[in-house]
Amino acid sequence: MSTQRGRPKKYDPQTALQAAGGVFWAQGFSGTSLDDLSAAMGMNRPSIYRAFGDKEAVYRLALAQFTRQMEEGFNHTVLQETDFREGLRRFYRAALEVYSSGEAALGCMVMCTAPAASITHLDVQSDLLEVIEQLDRRILKRVELAVDQGQLSAIVDAKSLSKLIQAVLHSLAIRARAGESKTSLRRFADAAILTILGKT
Amino acid sequence: MSTQRGRPKKYDPQTALQAAGGVFWAQGFSGTSLDDLSAAMGMNRPSIYRAFGDKEAVYRLALAQFTRQMEEGFNHTVLQETDFREGLRRFYRAALEVYSSGEAALGCMVMCTAPAASITHLDVQSDLLEVIEQLDRRILKRVELAVDQGQLSAIVDAKSLSKLIQAVLHSLAIRARAGESKTSLRRFADAAILTILGKT
């Protein structure tokens, strides 16, 4: 409750993390130096250390922030739309806007940078797995609802179907980062929905 | 034609590259130092430089070698099997053996390490895109053959279907690296084929 003591922070934690995330997103974990972070965050190294911990801690916090934003996108599309197909279509579109925005298309921060670091930094691997499984669970829930509502017919296996839906996202992420055009990716996403969920 | 002059190489280029690839595969491009390479390849840095060029050149050569091996796997499964579904199933299995072999599952060297480096090293981005598009083309060819032979019915769009087939591979690669079990991934792969290509 006490009003803040001592010298006031010059930075906003959220914005600083966002800036750090931007660098990590483009350069990956080990491709990014503390100096890079310092410049982007507008904080000098000791301040970063005090505020967030070491390089790996900053990276993981930035990952979490990115994930949170993507989850919001999921809520605003898949979960809000009554028709599952249409909600999914909007979700893929929204993801593509993130993946292919700005100058260079960076793809998904998690899928395109975390795997490279995940073998030598096991905490990052845990984060990566958790993100994937969490999304599996959330998609599955919505798939099961769609089945109950008769929106999906004759499903092989709801769990595998959910993973397949996420697989498209993985591919969009990588392909965006590889340089495929947004229009090409949109076409792919739309067609994938048709093939996966049937044409009805 | 002349027999080799000068001091003979102590290393075999193929094996040396394979060793380099192993390190890059686990640690990624920027996570790997020249000293790491030197130790793994059994060559000191100047020799590496003379033989293959700088760090990026070594990485790209290792990528190419890895890609070649995966392409052979594709030939021995998808292309050799008369039934497309069965060939695809065998291909996914073979890929999983690569992705999840050894102590730690490393996933696909291309999909799990190249994206991280692709923004700052544009040649790597080109390699990545080329690998993806090349596989798209090869799958597409086989899909079209299957359609001609009546093995596939009522396809939305052969190109998108091919991309979807590769999407499953991308996801397997990432999920393996994230730590998902081989059996879980096998189950997913099998179910994905059913969903994508129909149950007939």
Next chain:
DNA sequence: ATGTATATATACCATTTCGCATATTATTTG
């Protein structure tokens, strides 16, 4: 054997990198 070609081995260099120890500044509390 001698010179030429090719490879390896040693040592070095400039820079970067991470992390921290030590000031210094700003704000609140007593």
Next chain:
DNA sequence: CAAATAATATGCGAAATGGTATATATACAT
């Protein structure tokens, strides 16, 4: 106003990094 608190700023230092210059070793050709 002084003490306490909490942040920023400066600068140091050991190690790692990418790359190269120089020296040495090993083979073939004549």
